[in-house]
Amino acid sequence: MQDIKINLEEAEIPSHWYNVAADLPTPLPPPLGPDGKPIGPDALAAIFPEALILQEVSTERWIAIPDAVREVYRQWRPAPMFRARRLEEALGTPARIYYKYEGVSPAGSHKPNTAVAQAYYNKQAGISRLTTETGAGQWGSSIALAGAMFGLTVRVYMVRVSYQQKPFRRSLIETWGAEVFSSPSELTHAGRSALAHDPNTPGSLGLAISEAVEEAAGRADTHYALGSVLNHVVLHQTVIGLEAQAQFKKIGVTPDVVIGCCGGGSNFGGTAFPFLMDKAAGKEIRLIAVEPDSCPTLTKGRYCYDNGDSAGLTPLMPMYSLGHDFIPPGIHAGGLRYHGDSPLVSHLHHLGLLEAVAVPQLATFQAGVQFARCEGILPAPESNHAIRVAIDEALRCKEQGEAKTIFFTLSGHGHFDMAAYDRYFAGQLEDYSYPEEEIAAALARLRPVE
Numbered sequence: 001m002q003d004i005k006i007n008l009e010e011a012e013i014p015s016h017w018y019n020v021a022a023d024l025p026t027p028l029p030p031p032l033g034p035d036g037k038p039i040g041p042d043a044l045a046a047i048f049p050e051a052l053i054l055q056e057v058s059t060e061r062w063i064a065i066p067d068a069v070r071e072v073y074r075q076w077r078p079a080p081m082f083r084a085r086r087l088e089e090a091l092g093t094p095a096r097i098y099y100k101y102e103g104v105s106p107a108g109s110h111k112p113n114t115a116v117a118q119a120y121y122n123k124q125a126g127i128s129r130l131t132t133e134t135g136a137g138q139w140g141s142s143i144a145l146a147g148a149m150f151g152l153t154v155r156v157y158m159v160r161v162s163y164q165q166k167p168f169r170r171s172l173i174e175t176w177g178a179e180v181f182s183s184p185s186e187l188t189h190a191g192r193s194a195l196a197h198d199p200n201t202p203g204s205l206g207l208a209i210s211e212a213v214e215e216a217a218g219r220a221d222t223h224y225a226l227g228s229v230l231n232h233v234v235l236h237q238t239v240i241g242l243e244a245q246a247q248f249k250k251i252g253v254t255p256d257v258v259i260g261c262c263g264g265g266s267n268f269g270g271t272a273f274p275f276l277m278d279k280a281a282g283k284e285i286r287l288i289a290v291e292p293d294s295c296p297t298l299t300k301g302r303y304c305y306d307n308g309d310s311a312g313l314t315p316l317m318p319m320y321s322l323g324h325d326f327i328p329p330g331i332h333a334g335g336l337r338y339h340g341d342s343p344l345v346s347h348l349h350h351l352g353l354l355e356a357v358a359v360p361q362l363a364t365f366q367a368g369v370q371f372a373r374c375e376g377i378l379p380a381p382e383s384n385h386a387i388r389v390a391i392d393e394a395l396r397c398k399e400q401g402e403a404k405t406i407f408f409t410l411s412g413h414g415h416f417d418m419a420a421y422d423r424y425f426a427g428q429l430e431d432y433s434y435p436e437e438e439i440a441a442a443l444a445r446l447r448p449v450e
């Protein structure tokens with residue numbers, strides 16, 4: 001009888017993160033300053049500690065995880081992997097479906113994997129405060145948790161639409177001792193100017209980032225922490241894929257398809273990048289990033305140089321983008337409402353090593369509910385995107401009589417997202433169409449990456 005849960009011992013928590021920058025077929029294009037010239041690592045020194053800046057530009061394949069970080073990881077890692085046998089049965093598919101469950105962390109998602117590391121390196125560098133943005137509240141909770149673990153003060157700018165939709169995320173952030181403000185706020189220049197422009201704006205991640213960066217850049221005791229997109233963030237998330245590989249090895253299975261939902265790209269990159277080593281070794285393996293139809297960065301965006309935030313305070317990063325002033329509709333998968341994407345994910349997608357699929361909101365909730373009714377776990381709306389495509393792949397296997405092995409990361413639980421499920425059950429959720437002309441205009445202003 002095969003186990004449903006494939007578990008590892010605490011001693012099997014990875015000792016190193018995997019840095020995909022060591023294995024790129026062509027190097028990652030550098031970030032650019034406002035003058036269009038490549039910026040050096042020191043341009044980030046006002047807001048990040050040196051250790052993280054070094055990771056950001058490192059091309060070393062394996063980077064040791066500090067003992068103090070592994071010690072905190074032990075609180076919930078290794079994360080379990082499950083065989084989705086009841087879902088397979090319900091679908092009547094010959095495919096085998098496995099998922100890695102990151103909802104076991106205290107904050108309920110994969111985000112503490114990097115939050116803990118970032119808090120550690122900032123503490124080591126003598127920093128006492130962190131500012132950050134949060135969309136759905138997952139990242140704000142995670143950095144509040146990490147701040148509590150390492151004794152740092154944390155201030156969170158929370159995108160207004162989520163601040164209103166998810167009051168209990170706010171309470172969770174406060175429980176762990178951090179402050180949380182609705183963004184745009186009156187506390188920063190970027191916030192005040194956005195409010196002057198449109199007092200009813202739902203806010204956006206790009207705008208909240210501007211507020212947090214502005215504050216961090218203006219205070220010597222304060223640094224900024226980003227929950228996704230950057231190379232060092234994706235690096236920290238490779239514990240997901242590395243553990244999954246060890247779990248598959250234990251049962252003598254290798255996946256044919258690896259799936260992750262993709263907002264800024266950290267859980268997808270963290271899941272998929274270690275499997276690129278298998279791909280390079282000749283294994284046929286598909287790596288699929290799933291994004292919302294309403295914010296289709298990889299599938300409809302353009303590979304260009306764009307700012308990471310809406311006010312244009314960050315360097316220009318080479319990424320698939322919808323334009324930094326794009327404000328996506330207020331869908332419930334708040335963690336997937338980002339205008340750009342990780343430069344590493346973007347580069348690898350541009351090289352054809354990763355696939356991308358966009359799915360509409362209603363179909364993702366339908367998949368998440370089907371999953372919950374079979375497997376019991378209630379997924380985050382973001383994770384429902386990965387589940388949608390895993391189910392679609394399993395149904396395709398059924399049609400074609402193929403027994404593929406499908407693997408996806410269940411990036412978080414949806415216990416704080418019940419208002420979204422309520423609205424789904426009440427028939428109040430909609431599919432948003434993608435504002436083609438608006439985005440085309442924004443994209444025309446951006447400089448393509450050659």
Ligand SMILES: *Cc1c(COP(=O)(O)O)cnc(C)c1O
Binds near residue numbers: 109136261265336
């Ligand atoms: C934040 C979040 C995401 C999206 O972020 P990525 O950096 O793309 O991984 C996905 N799922 C959950 C549960 C999240 O909290």
